Amino acid sequence: MGPVGPGEPGRAGGLRGTAGPGGPQGPDRPGSAQDEVSGGPPRIPLPRSSVEDTGLPLPTPVPTPAPEPLVLDHRVLESLLGAWALAACSAQETAAVEEHLGECGSCADEALRLREAVGLLHPPETLDLDPALRTRVLEGCLGRRPPRIPVPDWAAPYDAETARLDALLQDIGDAEWHTPVRLRWFDGEGPASRRTTVAGVIAHLITVDGLVAVALGLDDPLGTPPREATPAARTEAYWSASHFPHTRSVRGPWREQSHNLVRTVAFAGGGSGRLPVPYGAFELPLSDSMLDRAFECWVHAGDIAEAVDYPYDPPAPRHLHGMIDLAARMLPASLAERRRAGLSTAAPRHLVAAGAPGRSLRLEIEGSGGGEWLIPLDSPGAVASADHEVAHVALDGVEFCRLAAGHVSPEEAAAGQDGDREAIRDVLFAAASLSRM
Structure with missing residues (x-):
């Protein structure tokens, strides 16, 4: 017969032996209380019932005394x-x-000074690297040891902007390469846009940079380019040739191509800057084309950064100045093109012979990379003259670049204006018309 359970009367204290069929166990039965006295096997206590099992109230916990305060x-x-x-x-x-x-x-005064000193030891800093760090490091290195084959000054902005974009791409995850991005530009009459992804933007940069690559004798990323050599047509052809959406694998070809471009112009020397680069409807010398590619790289890097919620700063001031200067020099041709297309609100007031002074607008760009430019209004061949100034426009440098990139409309551009309103409107619309996909 097995041991009796712990809940039976008289058995809560422990195991007192087994009861035979004849009644209570005797004094000389095995397992009796006398066995303990006589050196027999000890009693094994049964587990006690918990208070929760019995329904009794829980005991009040004894509070832990607070530690005695230090007396110092x-x-x-x-x-x-x-x-x-x-x-x-x-x-x-x-x-x-x-x-x-x-x-x-x-x-108390000493404690305050010490706390302020500790704050200086651990300043709150962002984990993102200063975008100008690469430029400063390179300048320090090149100051100690000039390069045997230097990069031309007009190619330095492209070198810097591709490096900054590459650093951004290195930080984003695989899924973010499929984040939607909307490319925006101004088509002459109003805003236009095209939806793609982060990977699609890099594919777009590959195809348009390919125009420079072909001019330098490098391979065309398209293989067989389309009949129409415009940046938009090349981009659409590259996107259509892919059977699957582009992924982060597009970064490798873009990175290799940008390195090859910088390396090739460095070996070619500064004289190669006059080499023509066709864009379909127009062409630019290589020096201006590299500035154009640096500008577009920065603009689309900003598009990507906005899509993936990544901080992104403007270019270095001297590089930004070069990009603004290129846009200002292209404004007279853009004005003439809009007049030929019937998009200008006013015809030229005077016929001006090439090389002669004519009506001019003073374009003042404020902030980092800014300056002043006189824009001839009546003919691309006319000479801008302060004596013939009829209007004055002031814009922030980054705002002007956003206007030239088609990211802000001419009506929305925050500009200080004075003088001929029609001339000011024409110049702002001509600046927006510099943009393209």
Whole structure:
């Protein structure tokens, strides 16, 4: 017969033996209470019932007494101020120091100075690298040891902007390459856009940079280019040739192509800047084309950064100045093109012979990379002249670039204006018309 359960009457104290069929066990039965006295096997206590099992109320917990506060003299408390400022004291030491600071003015002043010093040791900084860090490091290195084959000054903005975009692409995850991005530009009459992804934007840059590559004798990323050599047609052809959506694998070809372009122009030397680069309806010399590619790289890097919520700063001031200068030099041709297309609100007021001074607009660009440019209004061949100034426009440098990129409409451009309103409107619309996909 097995042992009796713990809930039976008279058995809560422990196992007292087994009861035979004849009644209570006798004094000389195995397992009796006398076995303990006589050196027999000890009793094994049964597990007690918990209070919860029996339904009885839980016992009131005994509160833990609070630790006794430290009693320290002034000299010891003063020596703890440095550790307190660094948050290196124990809880009791911290309480003792803070109680003392409410009573001792000299220690309170010293504690304040120490806390301010600790704040200087650990300034809050962003984890993102300064975008100008690469430029400063390269300048320091090149100042100590000039390059045997330097990159021409007009190619330096492209080198810097592709490096900055490459750093952004390195930081984004695989899924973010499929983030929607909307390419925006101004088609002459109003805003236009095209939806793609982060990977699609890099594919677009590959195809348009390919125009420079072909001019330099490098391989065309399209293989067989379309009949129409415009950037938009090349981009559509590249997108259509892919059977699957582009992924982060597009970064490798773009990165290799940009390195090859910089390397090739460096070996070709500064004289190669006059080499023509066709864009379909127009062409640019290589020096201006590299500035154009640097500008578009920065603009589309900003599009990508906005889509993936990534901070992105404008280019270095001297590079930004070069991009603004290129746009300002292209404005007279853009004005003439809009007149030929019937998009200008006013015809030229005077016929001006090539090389002669004519009506001019003063374009003032404020902020980093800014300056002043005189824009001839009546003919691309006319010479701008301060004596014939009829209007004045002032714009922030980044705002002007956003206008030239088609990211802000001429009506929305925050411009200070003075003088001939029709001339100002024509110039703002001509600036927006510089944009393209």
